[in-house]
Amino acid sequence: MWDVAEEMKAMLVFAEHRYYGESLPFGANSFKDIRHLNFLTSEQALADFAELIKHLKQTIPGAANQPVIALGGSYGGMLAAWFRMKYPHLVVGALAASAPIWQFEDLVQCGVFMEIVTRDFQKSGPHCPESIRRSWGVIDKFAATSSGLQWLSGTLHLCSSLGDFQDVKMLKDWISETWVNLAMVDYPYECNFLQPLPAWPIKVVCQYFRDPNVSDEVLVQNLFQALNVYYNYSGQVKCLNTSETATSNLGSTGWNYQACTEIIMPFCTNGIDDMFEPHSWDLKELSDECFKQWGVRMRPSWISTLYGGRKISSHSNIIFSNGELDPWSGGGVTKNITDSLIVINIPDGAHHLDLRARNALDPETVQLARASEVKYMKQWVRDFYAFGGKAKPNNF
Structure with missing residues (x-):
């Protein structure tokens, strides 16, 4: 401009x-x-x-x-x-x-957004989406025991240790949002719009997902390296904070309210055409969450x-x-x-x-x-x- x-x-x-x-x-x-x-x-x-x-x-x-x-x-x-x-x-x-x-x-299919994210990763490494899709089950496997939760927390260098099922759900949501953000800011040069990042950051991330046949332990270690590209490209970060995905203040409080009232955008995944866990679009569930948080009901139309x-x-x-x-x-x-x-x-x-x-x-x-x-x-x-x-x- x-x-x-x-x-x-x-x-x-x-x-x-x-x-x-x-x-x-x-x-x-x-x-x-x-x-x-x-x-x-x-x-x-x-x-x-x-x-x-x-x-x-x-x-x-x-x-x-x-x-x-x-x-x-x-x-x-x-x-x-x-x-x-x-x-x-x-x-x-x-x-x-x-x-x-x-x-x-229903102006567009609810799954198209995550399909494009997956396509971006596919372009940058043929086995990249395959490894990411596999990672969700591997996380669940380790999360099934207290020693596994401890190992996950340490291997992913998390600032807060994982304690229960809810923490694991938040972890997976945070990882999913990271892949989405990388697709949004896959710019051809170094940039710090959401986080300081290298040029074509998805290509850098997908270097860690070249081999789809590694052991579960190695996959989690590779997952950390991939997340580290997004959260620690500057090398200054001591641990990964699962409560934030962007360094800039983009006005998230105001946006959360708008997303609960008028900006109602349906998203869904099926785990087949995309690299995420299956998740259907549930308007009632979201509307109930919004009512709990703000005391408002969504106006999707x-x-x-x-x-x-x-x-x-x-x-x-x-x-x-x-x-x-x-x-x-x-x-x-x-x-x-x-x-x-x-x-x-x-x-x-x-x-x-x-x-x-x-x-x-x-x-x-x-x-x-x-x-x-x-x-x-x-x-x-x-x-x-x-x-x-x-x-x-x-x-x-």
């Missing part, structure tokens, strides 16, 4: 989402109870951005009659797309990178009702970019819908790689994607001026 802003002589504005960072509507009480959290919705966030644009146009000299483009990645990409849908008079277009706007209800689900062809000027390595692409828009609802797929791209700064190690596919995105954005700006300071009509 920094590069594009300079090229287009644009002002770059980063707007903070309410309830994240310092934008706390009720200060220290913002997460106190449901009454204070009631204003944490995508709708309210979009309305904030609409008010902000109006304010900037009124207060910044020369900004009044200038076009605005919304850009975002991941949830931010969803917001960018939805913003153009809901406020087409305020933004001339949107770049929605890695935006899984269809990862809701609301996002589709609010933003249209797959019925978005009446909108215009949105670029949906997806990296084919990114598991979120499974819930994204990956085929052109109309001439102005455009899809750019990036074969060698992980999670919103196109939004990251230019790098000498960028694959040609992402360089081409960025050039295409800029071409469309420049066209939106030209259309804005050609049509007297407003976006080109949808039916033009």
